[in-house]
Amino acid sequence: MIPWEGPLPEPGARRLADMADVLAAPEYADRDPSRPLYYMYRDCARSDEDRRWLADHDVRYDITVIMPGVIGPELVKTKGHYHPENPAGVGFPEVYEVMSGRAHFLLQNREASSVLFVEATAGEVVVIPPGYGHVTINPGDEDLVMANLVSTAFASEYAPYARLGGAAYYEMEDGSIVKNNRYPDAGPVRRAVALPVPAFGTGPGVPLYTLLGREESVRFLNHPEDYADAFSGCLRDAGEVSVCAQMP
Numbered sequence: 001m002i003p004w005e006g007p008l009p010e011p012g013a014r015r016l017a018d019m020a021d022v023l024a025a026p027e028y029a030d031r032d033p034s035r036p037l038y039y040m041y042r043d044c045a046r047s048d049e050d051r052r053w054l055a056d057h058d059v060r061y062d063i064t065v066i067m068p069g070v071i072g073p074e075l076v077k078t079k080g081h082y083h084p085e086n087p088a089g090v091g092f093p094e095v096y097e098v099m100s101g102r103a104h105f106l107l108q109n110r111e112a113s114s115v116l117f118v119e120a121t122a123g124e125v126v127v128i129p130p131g132y133g134h135v136t137i138n139p140g141d142e143d144l145v146m147a148n149l150v151s152t153a154f155a156s157e158y159a160p161y162a163r164l165g166g167a168a169y170y171e172m173e174d175g176s177i178v179k180n181n182r183y184p185d186a187g188p189v190r191r192a193v194a195l196p197v198p199a200f201g202t203g204p205g206v207p208l209y210t211l212l213g214r215e216e217s218v219r220f221l222n223h224p225e226d227y228a229d230a231f232s233g234c235l236r237d238a239g240e241v242s243v244c245a246q247m248p
């Protein structure tokens with residue numbers, strides 16, 4: 001069930017066949033190519049007035065539903081993408097809210113020298129800072145339902161992930177984190193805790209939809225260059241995550 005009081009647009013589906021390039025075990029993509037892994041309800045709004053407000057501020061509110069389960073040895077996840085830089089030369093950020101279920105966000109900068117692992121449960125809000133690509137993993141046994149707010153001024157970049165077989169690390173069925181050998185120079189995985197960001201009005205228990213109508217709360221999505229301090233405080237380092245060098 002999606003905890004959303006409003007109309008839902010027709011969703012886009014990401015199926016196993018769409019994921020062949022980013023899997024720990026790509027051979028599983030052929031076994032059930034039409035299996036849906038997640039549904040993306042892009043550009044949601046509860047009213048025409050809200051839709052106009054979102055459009056006027058060049059932001060989009062999406063809901064994503066990620067199934068529980070595995071793809072061969074690894075947990076179900078999103079494809080993964082980077083965001084380009086805005087006209088000021090700073091990467092577009094994004095903000096997620098876990099509406100129900102559990103999420104693991106695996107973030108990495110362009111060089112994969114910095115890799116962050118963020119756990120979040122229902123009600124938690126995670127800011128993806130400029131310069132970080134992201135994959136979301138469903139580690140739970142129920143649907144993971146998330147909302148996001150993001151700029152409408154760019155298209156996501158999938159090729160860097162697809163070229164290297166996905167992110168720098170994979171999360172396996174037993175929760176172990178395994179290095180993707182196509183990133184020989186990837187940095188260690190650092191656990192990070194999502195913090196409230198007063199400048200954006202984000203934090204646990206604050207539904208993202210309540211940011212609508214507050215211009216100052218969504219401005220960072222298109223003008224990240226003005227919020228360097230806020231981004232530096234959106235994630236707190238919580239130590240290194242142990243990693244397996246080989247697939248189990």
Ligand SMILES: O=P(O)(O)OC[C@H]1O[C@](O)(CO)[C@@H](O)[C@@H]1O
Pocket residue numbers: 014040041042062063064078079080081094148150156
């Ligand atoms: O684009 P991917 O990597 O398949 O991930 C899907 C997610 O990204 C978004 O496009 C926003 O970045 C959402 O609609 C969705 O949650």
